[in-house]
Amino acid sequence: MNTSKNKINVGVIGVGHLGEHHVKHLKSINSFKLIGIHDINDKRATSIGKKYDISIYKNINELIKKCEAISLVTPTETHFDIAYKCIKANKHIFIEKPITKSIAEADRLIKSAQEKKIIIQVGHIERFNPALAPLNKYTLKPKYIEIQRLAPYNVRGTDVPVVLDKMIHDLDILLFLVNSDIEKIYANGISILTNSIDIANSRIRFKNGTIANVTSSRVAQDDVRKIKIFQQDLYITIDLLIGLTEVYRIISKKEKKIHAIKNVDFNYQGKKKHIIYEKPKLLSYDALKAELINFADSINGTAKPMVDGVAAKNALELAINIDRMIRKDLH
Numbered sequence: 001m002n003t004s005k006n007k008i009n010v011g012v013i014g015v016g017h018l019g020e021h022h023v024k025h026l027k028s029i030n031s032f033k034l035i036g037i038h039d040i041n042d043k044r045a046t047s048i049g050k051k052y053d054i055s056i057y058k059n060i061n062e063l064i065k066k067c068e069a070i071s072l073v074t075p076t077e078t079h080f081d082i083a084y085k086c087i088k089a090n091k092h093i094f095i096e097k098p099i100t101k102s103i104a105e106a107d108r109l110i111k112s113a114q115e116k117k118i119i120i121q122v123g124h125i126e127r128f129n130p131a132l133a134p135l136n137k138y139t140l141k142p143k144y145i146e147i148q149r150l151a152p153y154n155v156r157g158t159d160v161p162v163v164l165d166k167m168i169h170d171l172d173i174l175l176f177l178v179n180s181d182i183e184k185i186y187a188n189g190i191s192i193l194t195n196s197i198d199i200a201n202s203r204i205r206f207k208n209g210t211i212a213n214v215t216s217s218r219v220a221q222d223d224v225r226k227i228k229i230f231q232q233d234l235y236i237t238i239d240l241l242i243g244l245t246e247v248y249r250i251i252s253k254k255e256k257k258i259h260a261i262k263n264v265d266f267n268y269q270g271k272k273k274h275i276i277y278e279k280p281k282l283l284s285y286d287a288l289k290a291e292l293i294n295f296a297d298s299i300n301g302t303a304k305p306m307v308d309g310v311a312a313k314n315a316l317e318l319a320i321n322i323d324r325m326i327r328k329d330l331h
């Protein structure tokens, strides 16, 4: 365990598109000391090393040896081998999502990390979206959840089906919102621009009765990232993209109001009901920086990872099952 007085020596492995952002934030977070970077692409490593004035390690093992923690931002198929190497060397590890390409690999990482008392955190960045933060003010017992994630085509991420690239973010959020096992999954999808599934829809029924309808597309005209939560006397609508959370609640006149803006009264079966509209004020912060701070705090023992290896494995398992069902349905 680290004491908060000491900085955590950290390295970044894989400094492509997202890895550069890890470098930028790790340099600026007080709890970390960025020791160096490693990338199999020498040209890329040199350019990021120069831009951020960071040492470049051609030998991955030397970088791992010098660090207490690693940010792993390489393509998913390489996650297991590199993460396993880090855990074996007793290094805490932040792995970009998805945790691994298979459940068996995720299980092995989780088991080894538990044995070594190593922190695994996984980069399901949407959990740190400021628009989700107000949810902890409400008692959630969702009956129905509708989630949409639509994005224009971008070659990045098309090496995997849309379920494993995009929908997995929402599946992680869904499993966080619904505290129940899954009873049944229905799923459909189609290919439009790539050889794999580009548009997917899944309906998930949980054992506690909650139903979720999740849609993801990577061939949309515009970006959309919306969540709607319906439960007894409560409706929450969240726009993750623009950062807007709106709440409609039926309350008794005595109940506490959180940022209530409008009140509406209506009659139902002769009884007067009182609806309030609330728009919780959202804090403004960078979600990637927040998740790396959570990683530092977890290493220092003052917090737990918001998305640990088990949560990431559960999201991956659900994504793999949905993808399998879609492909089965197509044949």
Ligand code: NAD
Pocket: 013, 014, 015, 016, 017, 018, 019, 038, 039, 040, 041, 044, 073, 074, 075, 076, 078, 096, 097, 098, 123, 124, 125, 156
């Ligand atoms: P990228 O292709 O831009 O960068 C990957 C980098 O890793 C490249 O520079 C490549 O040279 C390097 N690399 C590949 N194999 C390596 C190895 N064995 N050792 C060292 N370096 C290696 O990809 P990206 O878009 O930055 O994605 C990286 C990871 O982040 C993926 O797992 C992806 O799924 C994930 N990702 C997560 C989010 C999110 O929202 N959390 C968004 C984008 C990407």
